[in-house]
Each structure stands twice: as structure tokens, then as C-alpha cells.
Amino acid sequence: ANLERDPNGYLTYCPCMGRFGNQADHFLGSLAFAKGLNRTLILPPWVEYRKGEMRSRQVPFNTYFDVEPLKDYHRVILMSDFMWHLADDVWPESERVSFCYMERKSLQQDKNDPDQPNCHAKDGNPFGPFWDTYNIEFVKSEFYGPLHFDVHHSTMATKWQSKYPAESWPVLAFTGAPASFPVQLENRELQKHMQxxxxxxxxxxxxxxxxxxxxxxxxxxxxxxxxxxxxxxxxxxxxxxxxxxxxxxxxxxxxxxxxxxxxxxxxxxxxxxxxxxxxxxxxxxxxxxxxxxxxxxxxxxxxxxxxxxxxxxxxxxxxxxxxxxxxxxxxxxxxxxxxxxxxxxxxxxxxxxxxxxxxxxxxxxxxxxxx
Ligand code: GFB
Incomplete structure (x- = not known):
């Protein structure tokens, strides 16, 4: 596929909380957030847990839902398409920064570097297995607090855009979903695009x-x-x-x-x-x-x-x-x-x-x- 780069940038996240119902709530919020920021949403795989398995499984988004109907609402791209066809150009390995609200403590405190605040975006399950699915390593962390995700009730979207313009931040990669749980009232109707x-x-x-x-x-x-x-x-x-x-x-x-x-x-x-x-x-x-x-x-x-x-x-x-x-x-x-x-x-x-x-x-x- 010859995919064109979106000059407005991309948004990716790990559906790292809960099982399907939680992830679906988060998906609707993330979709609205991506639209609010006018960035293409990278469709994450669904994270699944099987009895007796240490690592989560990542199941492609379109195993369960069609991609096309989502495009009636906003620009989206499968994570595999983005990673295979665009990442080298849009998101080189040296520029992969993980976003979190504030520092997240590591499970295994880093002995060499104990005081460096970090998102530890790949720490534990499903965090590590999720990004590993696409061989993603992060070189840095970015703490976005006090910004938040409610793009319906404030000038929040503009704040994100001025703090993280697409030219210098082509991809915002979130450690968890940029969305609330349960789904915000205004985003419930986006369900109609999940077919x-x-x-x-x-x-x-x-x-x-x-x-x-x-x-x-x-x-x-x-x-x-x-x-x-x-x-x-x-x-x-x-x-x-x-x-x-x-x-x-x-x-x-x-x-x-x-x-x-x-x-x-x-x-x-x-x-x-x-x-x-x-x-x-x-x-x-x-x-x-x-x-x-x-x-x-x-x-x-x-x-x-x-x-x-x-x-x-x-x-x-x-x-x-x-x-x-x-x-x-x-x-x-x-x-x-x-x-x-x-x-x-x-x-x-x-x-x-x-x-x-x-x-x-x-x-x-x-x-x-x-x-
Ligand atoms: O989807 P989910 O977040 O909904 O998690 P809740 C429940 C999971 O249990 C589903 C299985 O994703 C399925 O894997 N499950 C539930 C079912 N009902 C059915 C069913 O009718 N058929 C089948 N085949 N599987 C809450 C979470 O789960 O459970 C909270 O929101 C927390 O995070 C709590 O973990 C204990 O909202 O029901």
C-alpha cells in the first residue's frame, strides 16, 4: 500500500486497562479525542488475556470491527499499516516518546537511574507485550499534565495543539488510553461507527x-x-x-x-x-x-x-x-x-x-x- 502521511499527525495508545468492555469505552473516547486534536487515530489491537498465559495477546482491531465505517467520523489507520508503511518516515526510532500524565513508578525500580522520572510505558503486562507487538521502544517520556482529554467542554483541544504541534510532535503515543472510563456521555453515540x-x-x-x-x-x-x-x-x-x-x-x-x-x-x-x-x-x-x-x-x-x-x-x-x-x-x-x-x-x-x-x-x- 502506498499510504500518504497525515501532516496533522497521529495518535497511538495502549488499551492497557481492563478487558473488552473497558477497552471499548476507552476506544470511543480516544476516537473523539483524536478528532478533537485533528490527528489520525492509530487503531490499536485489542488486548486479550488467556488463562495460564503470562503475556497478553494483541488481536488486530479489524478482526472484530470494520475499519471503513469509522472513517465516516474521523481519519483512522490500522496500527500494523502505520508501523509497516509510515513509521520509518513519520516516527523514526530515535523520536519515539511515550506520553503519560505524570511519572509512573517502575515495578522494578531502575538501579542505574533511580531518580529519573519516566512513564515506564512498557513496564509489566499488558504494557510490554503491547508495544513489543510492533517492536516499539521508547527513548524518552513526556508528562502532559495538567492537560486532559475532555475535548467537549473546554478549549482543551487547542491547548494540546499549541503545546504539541504536529510539526514537532508527529506522533503522540499514550501509555494508557487518552479517554475516561466509563465512556463520556457525549461519546456514546460514536458506537454507531463500530460495525x-x-x-x-x-x-x-x-x-x-x-x-x-x-x-x-x-x-x-x-x-x-x-x-x-x-x-x-x-x-x-x-x-x-x-x-x-x-x-x-x-x-x-x-x-x-x-x-x-x-x-x-x-x-x-x-x-x-x-x-x-x-x-x-x-x-x-x-x-x-x-x-x-x-x-x-x-x-x-x-x-x-x-x-x-x-x-x-x-x-x-x-x-x-x-x-x-x-x-x-x-x-x-x-x-x-x-x-x-x-x-x-x-x-x-x-x-x-x-x-x-x-x-x-x-x-x-x-x-x-x-x-
Ligand atoms: O468486558 P469487561 O471489561 O466487562 O470484562 P465488565 C469482562 C470480561 O469477561 C469480558 C468476559 O471482556 C469477557 O471476556 N465476559 C463477560 C463474558 N461477560 C461475558 C459473556 O456474556 N460471555 C462471554 N463469553 N464472556 C468488569 C470490568 O467487567 O469487571 C472491570 O469493567 C473489572 O475492569 C470487573 O475487571 C471485575 O465491565 O463486565
Whole structure:
């Protein structure tokens, strides 16, 4: 490919925090930030963690999402394209500077150079493996504080541009995503530019056509693994937890956090699912729900749900093999969706469905007594 250099510069970052839901939130913010600064966004690979592996895996951005639809919003380039075709010219090895807000302490304190403040951009996992994927070493650190990433509410973009003009700083390389978590309200709608790659679109469609019975289906997300049980303990001392603003509002306009929002009992899940199906049967008699698709990180409750729903003539299904991305793509296509307010994985589905005008609901929200 004969790629042309963008005179306005580039922005690259490591999606070094959290798993997919977190990375997706960060991606939307980084995309808005790149547009605000008028720099081409280098599309990072997704960072994945496998059981028993010490180093993260980096999966090319376009394995899951198409690149073209993003260009309707802003200029982007795959990280591999940038590194193979442009980096030698735009970002020579001697000029690779890592950006962080302020000094980051090293895990292994540098004995030779103990006091030199540094981003330590490659320290630990996934930081090292991420940049190693493209053989990137940094020669220097740059601390950008007190600048920040909210380009919607201030003259922040201009400040970045005057402090780091593209002529002298062709590439801004961030140690972590230049974005907030959870995703800023203004950036949620950028989700419409994240469109599943053909592989996932087709796989979702095939599963729906071949495995699920004909008719409408409800997609549900059950987030109930041990990491989640532990995370939910923080409900009692927080205003917000992870993606909770999607339900409660960014300023708690729609209420305070409560435990059932994070973790639900099996009984309440069955109750809400039955009630949802009955409501739909009454209000939309022409598009009768025939099945339930369950996505989960741990317990799919297939047995319990089949027992509870068989009398209503409804079968319950899951993927034969764990695939977090295919689960997401199918949930995005379901006729109805029930997700978890606190989970950023659910939040991805909710945003995608909003962009299509598909309905979504959440477990135990609104609060039982307020319904
Ligand atoms: O995506 P994620 O940041 O969402 O992390 P949360 C959860 C990961 O668990 C996903 C797996 O990326 C998947 O790998 N997972 C969750 C699932 N639900 C499903 C599912 O339905 N199907 C499949 N196949 N996999 C929070 C994070 O996770 O968890 C926090 O935001 C923190 O950083 C906390 O780590 C404990 O927002 O749900």
C-alpha cells in the first residue's frame, strides 16, 4: 500500500486497562479525542488475556470491527499499516516518546537511574507485550499534565495543539488510553461507527438462523463470575461502579447505586425474564418470543431457565464454545435484551442496540418498588 502521511499527525495508545468492555469505552473516547486534536487515530489491537498465559495477546482491531465505517467520523489507520508503511518516515526510532500524565513508578525500580522520572510505558503486562507487538521502544517520556482529554467542554483541544504541534510532535503515543472510563456521555453515540466484521456478522446471523427456533428471541447477559461477585462488594461504598451511569445517569439523576443492580438472585432473574416475555406477548402479539439466548462469563443457568420457561413454550440456548465477541454480536441482534447496569460488557450491547433503535432493559432496574 502506498499510504500518504497525515501532516496533522497521529495518535497511538495502549488499551492497557481492563478487558473488552473497558477497552471499548476507552476506544470511543480516544476516537473523539483524536478528532478533537485533528490527528489520525492509530487503531490499536485489542488486548486479550488467556488463562495460564503470562503475556497478553494483541488481536488486530479489524478482526472484530470494520475499519471503513469509522472513517465516516474521523481519519483512522490500522496500527500494523502505520508501523509497516509510515513509521520509518513519520516516527523514526530515535523520536519515539511515550506520553503519560505524570511519572509512573517502575515495578522494578531502575538501579542505574533511580531518580529519573519516566512513564515506564512498557513496564509489566499488558504494557510490554503491547508495544513489543510492533517492536516499539521508547527513548524518552513526556508528562502532559495538567492537560486532559475532555475535548467537549473546554478549549482543551487547542491547548494540546499549541503545546504539541504536529510539526514537532508527529506522533503522540499514550501509555494508557487518552479517554475516561466509563465512556463520556457525549461519546456514546460514536458506537454507531463500530460495525462488526463480516466474520462476526455472519457467525451471529448463522447462529440465529440455524440454532434458534424461528421467531423472536430475548438476549440476556448474565455477569456472575467470581471476579464480578468481588467487584460487586464495592457497591456499598460507591456512587458509581464501572458502567452504572448508563442506568443511574452520570450525576445519579436516576438514583443511587444498590446491590441488586450488580448481582441478582436466580429467582429475580427468572421472574424478570418471565415478566418481560409476557409483556412482549401482550404488546407485540405478532412477533412472539420463541427462545432465550444466554451470554455469560460463568453460569448460564441453562437448566434453571429451561425448567422455568418450558411451560411458556420457550427454549434456552447458548454458544457451544465460549466466545465473548460472538456473544456480543448475537446480543446486539436480539429482539429484546436484558443486561447488567454495572457491566461495561453489557454497556457495549446497549449502545449498539441504541444505535439501531432496538429495545434494551436491565436486571433489577428500575428498583422493584419504583416500577
Ligand atoms: O468486558 P469487561 O471489561 O466487562 O470484562 P465488565 C469482562 C470480561 O469477561 C469480558 C468476559 O471482556 C469477557 O471476556 N465476559 C463477560 C463474558 N461477560 C461475558 C459473556 O456474556 N460471555 C462471554 N463469553 N464472556 C468488569 C470490568 O467487567 O469487571 C472491570 O469493567 C473489572 O475492569 C470487573 O475487571 C471485575 O465491565 O463486565
Amino acid at each position: 462488526w466484521s463480516a466474520k462476526y456478522r455472519d457467525a451471529a446471523r448463522d447462529f440465529i438462523r440455524k440454532v434458534l427456533p424461528r421467531g423472536a428471541f430475548v438476549g440476556i447477559h448474565l455477569r456472575n463470575g467470581i471476579d464480578w461477585v468481588r467487584a460487586c462488594e464495592h457497591v456499598k461504598d460507591s456512587q458509581h461502579l464501572f458502567a452504572s451511569p448508563q442506568c443511574l445517569g452520570y450525576k445519579n439523576e436516576r438514583g443511587a447505586l444498590y446491590p441488586e443492580l450488580c448481582m441478582q438472585t436466580k429467582e429475580s432473574i427468572v421472574r424478570q425474564l418471565k415478566r418481560t416475555i409476557k409483556n412482549v406477548r401482550q404488546t407485540q402479539p405478532n412477533n412472539e418470543i420463541k427462545s432465550v439466548f444466554v451470554a455469560s462469563d460463568a453460569n448460564h443457568m441453562i437448566g434453571e431457565l429451561n425448567v422455568a420457561l418450558s411451560r411458556m413454550g420457550i427454549s434456552v440456548h447458548r454458544l457451544p464454545e465460549d466466545d465473548p465477541y460472538l456473544d456480543l454480536a448475537i446480543l446486539g441482534q436480539s429482539n429484546h435484551f436484558i443486561g447488567n447496569c454495572i457491566s461495561s460488557y453489557s454497556a457495549f450491547v446497549k449502545r449498539e442496540r441504541d444505535s439501531h433503535g432496538f429495545p434494551s432493559y436491565f436486571w433489577s432496574f428500575p428498583k422493584e418498588k419504583d416500577r
